[in-house]
Amino acid sequence: MRKNPLELLRGLWTTFRSMLESPVTYQYPEIKRPVRERFRGRHELKRYENGLEKCIGCALCAAACPADAIFVEAAENTDEERYSPGERYASTYEINLLRCIFCGFCEDSCPTEAIVLEQNYEVSFTSRRQAIYTKDLLLVPVPTNGRQTPMKVPPGSFERAVPEMEDAK
Amino acid sequence: MMEKKIMDETFTVPIGPQHPALKEPSHFRITVDGEIVTNAVVRLGYAHRGIEKAVEGRNWIQNLYMLERICGICSHIHATAYCLGVEQLAGVEVPPRAQAIRVLTAELERIHSHFLWVGVAAHEAGFDTLFMYIWRDRETVMDLLETLSGNRVNYSVNILGGVKFDINEEQADAIRKGLDYLEERTNHYLDVVSNDAMFLQRTSGIGVMTRNQAEVLGTVGPTARASNVARDVRVEAPYGAYFDYPANIVLEERGDLTARFVVRIKELFESYRLIRLILDTLPSGDLETRMPRRIKEGETVCRVEAPRGELFYFIKSNGTDMPERIKIRTPTICNMTSVVKLVIGHQLADVPMILVGIDPCFSCNDRMVILDRSDGYKQQWTWEALRQHGIDYYHEQHS
Numbered sequence: 001m002r003k004n005p006l007e008l009l010r011g012l013w014t015t016f017r018s019m020l021e022s023p024v025t026y027q028y029p030e031i032k033r034p035v036r037e038r039f040r041g042r043h044e045l046k047r048y049e050n051g052l053e054k055c056i057g058c059a060l061c062a063a064a065c066p067a068d069a070i071f072v073e074a075a076e077n078t079d080e081e082r083y084s085p086g087e088r089y090a091s092t093y094e095i096n097l098l099r100c101i102f103c104g105f106c107e108d109s110c111p112t113e114a115i116v117l118e119q120n121y122e123v124s125f126t127s128r129r130q131a132i133y134t135k136d137l138l139l140v141p142v143p144t145n146g147r148q149t150p151m152k153v154p155p156g157s158f159e160r161a162v163p164e165m166e167d168a169k
Numbered sequence: 170m171m172e173k174k175i176m177d178e179t180f181t182v183p184i185g186p187q188h189p190a191l192k193e194p195s196h197f198r199i200t201v202d203g204e205i206v207t208n209a210v211v212r213l214g215y216a217h218r219g220i221e222k223a224v225e226g227r228n229w230i231q232n233l234y235m236l237e238r239i240c241g242i243c244s245h246i247h248a249t250a251y252c253l254g255v256e257q258l259a260g261v262e263v264p265p266r267a268q269a270i271r272v273l274t275a276e277l278e279r280i281h282s283h284f285l286w287v288g289v290a291a292h293e294a295g296f297d298t299l300f301m302y303i304w305r306d307r308e309t310v311m312d313l314l315e316t317l318s319g320n321r322v323n324y325s326v327n328i329l330g331g332v333k334f335d336i337n338e339e340q341a342d343a344i345r346k347g348l349d350y351l352e353e354r355t356n357h358y359l360d361v362v363s364n365d366a367m368f369l370q371r372t373s374g375i376g377v378m379t380r381n382q383a384e385v386l387g388t389v390g391p392t393a394r395a396s397n398v399a400r401d402v403r404v405e406a407p408y409g410a411y412f413d414y415p416a417n418i419v420l421e422e423r424g425d426l427t428a429r430f431v432v433r434i435k436e437l438f439e440s441y442r443l444i445r446l447i448l449d450t451l452p453s454g455d456l457e458t459r460m461p462r463r464i465k466e467g468e469t470v471c472r473v474e475a476p477r478g479e480l481f482y483f484i485k486s487n488g489t490d491m492p493e494r495i496k497i498r499t500p501t502i503c504n505m506t507s508v509v510k511l512v513i514g515h516q517l518a519d520v521p522m523i524l525v526g527i528d529p530c531f532s533c534n535d536r537m538v539i540l541d542r543s544d545g546y547k548q549q550w551t552w553e554a555l556r557q558h559g560i561d562y563y564h565e566q567h568s
Contacts, residue, residue, distance in 0.1 A: 007366040015298055024305055036312075038319025038334070066231035103234040103325055 051146025086161030282476030331457025390478020
């Protein structure tokens, strides 16, 4: 260094030049950078357009989960109190977000595309109890034309677990 | 009455397991004579997570996600090594397009890992400006990986028998554009690490490892290549799409820290070349083939080149839907011996630089070891024995 003070100036010039560049940082949380299309964030349980829940309580997601983070308990649907198409619905659906590794295998294994890893990454909690997301937290709101579950439906109209609906695949 | 000064007494500096300068838990006992290091002992195992045992209780597909989470930086290459091994056992041929996408992601990951390392090493050298610049530019490749896979780390590109997603022309153009920017910046960084007088004072001639030493100590990856040891699994034993897209080996002769910087930065250019080549000549076809749920009985060994060096997988199947045993050896454990040898004779202030020179990843390398010697001596730690050992060890320390 003592031999060549120009080296110091050369380095400082690089630092000085960056003062003229615009910053690359985002002022989070005021400004949020949008996530990419394939981002895997917090789970959501989807509904059909008429408000019925897509989840049929088959617990394939719980079986698939490598981290053992999902707990599903199923109960019987009736036409008087219908939650989802088909025989059964998930009466309890819990995801422990402290265990979840956000791999998306539950999404891959779901036969009715009920569970989807959406774009919410702001998952924070202050206790272990809060880390367990229950069904009412995971379930999306009822669409505008739909009704709240449980709903009374005409007998025999939703016999199949995968119904012939517009957005049912 | 006079206090007798004992001349040959040395001082031991214990560093870790928890220490502000350590990014991950590990323990070093460094014996110094004044400022000069006379001996160094490393003690690993503080971040043992029992992943190898955990995978034995999960099926083959679940383990893919499990093993991908061994390392946060080189996650894709862990999944690739596992997939290659399991596909080999099942006798499944992966379509060429899937193989090319695997290699593409692996090279993007190598860029991200090397950028990360240059930043961390610059930080250890006290050159925080370079650290900030490098990590700013690293965001470019992180964004590309997020565009491709949805996540910045743990991309989850692989599935058994193929890959999860395709690359369209729009994404390919985004990658090309990102690489053009990165290449320009990499030229600048190569100039900085090889010419900046102040930085060279921290790196030039520090931690020199001769070629012979590198071979004897069994170093792998860029650490070995900086000492002119031609050791690169992509070249020696190509796997996947490296048959179609051969990689060139990057070697440096000096073996000091500067050489390790230069090797890693020059490897970036090699990665840029490979990615551009793959994007231009991506073979068409399927993305996956069907895999059986149960894998045929047998055992296999799989070697891949992680950004840090050779990654080794041993996979044993007993014909069920769960593996019987998976043994993983990560590159850090191979390179760790070189650290304790190289620090001797250097100043204490150079120890962090020499340690970071191998690109260590402690939580990746912590594995349980069973001693099974040829003379019949066998040792395996049970939970009770480990606990007793811990109690004895700390009693010994405090007595």
